[in-house]
Amino acid sequence: MTIRGNVALVTGASRGIGAAIARSLAAQGASVAVNYHASEAAAQGVVADIRQAGGRALAVKGDARDRGQIEAMAATVKAELGPIGLLVLNASIGFPMKGFLEYPWEAFEAKLMGEMSAAFHGCRAVVPQMLERKGGSIVAITSGLARNPGWGFCAHSAAKGALEGFVRALAFELGPMGIRVNAVAPGLTLTDATVHLPEKHKQAAAEHTPLRRNGQAEDVAEAVTGLLQTGFVTGATLPVNGGGYIF
Numbered sequence: 001m002t003i004r005g006n007v008a009l010v011t012g013a014s015r016g017i018g019a020a021i022a023r024s025l026a027a028q029g030a031s032v033a034v035n036y037h038a039s040e041a042a043a044q045g046v047v048a049d050i051r052q053a054g055g056r057a058l059a060v061k062g063d064a065r066d067r068g069q070i071e072a073m074a075a076t077v078k079a080e081l082g083p084i085g086l087l088v089l090n091a092s093i094g095f096p097m098k099g100f101l102e103y104p105w106e107a108f109e110a111k112l113m114g115e116m117s118a119a120f121h122g123c124r125a126v127v128p129q130m131l132e133r134k135g136g137s138i139v140a141i142t143s144g145l146a147r148n149p150g151w152g153f154c155a156h157s158a159a160k161g162a163l164e165g166f167v168r169a170l171a172f173e174l175g176p177m178g179i180r181v182n183a184v185a186p187g188l189t190l191t192d193a194t195v196h197l198p199e200k201h202k203q204a205a206a207e208h209t210p211l212r213r214n215g216q217a218e219d220v221a222e223a224v225t226g227l228l229q230t231g232f233v234t235g236a237t238l239p240v241n242g243g244g245y246i247f
């Protein structure tokens, strides 16, 4: 599975980790569909940067949790760029940070359903295009919190844990069809999603990390682009956390 000449769809690529992945894939020669939900100007900015650097990219609007919108997006990408061979399930599904005893079931359910519907419908819409190409590679962005919990994150840990189970199940089923499926589990990464965290908290995280810093979106992008093009790795979860936890 090569990146050059391939077609990639990155969900939630208008900002943060998804934008870094889109830029990195384009720099390595893929045509990239930059999915966004609300941030059209940011997504168009990512596309403009890629085109200016000589790459090929397209912004595609759609709620990654919505089956109809995902199917429409996949069809647009196929028509404009060609069949998708690389899929990155990255869209960030929001959740409130609360202790378990205060956690509203509705918010817990929305996080689980959002994360899983984005993965399920994303793969169902794109895998047929991968079969047309006689192969494909999928990476889901999970989280270190799937295995290494923190206060306030029960919904996020449960949803990302479910996503890792789904990745292993798909790796098993789709492997014989030439499609690899893996997960990348970032630790604390400096994006809009973590900008609200107190500086003290970020410094403490860096001090307790063997590589002594917080993650950057580009660190995750480098791991994703590497994993997308390995030949014999499937069903794996790759932590990208500077050694913040090791398993």
Ligand SMILES: NC(=O)c1ccc[n+]([C@@H]2O[C@H](COP(=O)([O-])OP(=O)(O)OC[C@H]3O[C@@H](n4cnc5c(N)ncnc54)[C@H](OP(=O)(O)O)[C@@H]3O)[C@@H](O)[C@H]2O)c1
Residues within 6 Å of the ligand: 011, 012, 013, 014, 015, 016, 017, 018, 035, 036, 037, 038, 039, 040, 062, 063, 064, 065, 089, 090, 091, 092, 093, 094, 141, 142, 143, 144, 185, 186, 187, 188, 189, 190, 191, 192, 193, 194
């Ligand atoms: N940052 C961290 O410390 C960290 C750690 C572990 C795992 N992760 C995971 O990494 C992924 C990216 O997170 P991030 O930190 O880069 O977040 P971010 O900077 O907040 O960016 C979120 C991205 O997701 C998009 N998005 C949100 N809801 C969407 C939806 N329903 N449909 C399509 N796109 C949607 C946003 O697009 P619009 O603005 O256009 O809506 C935006 O591009 C997430 O899966 C997150 O759980 C992050």
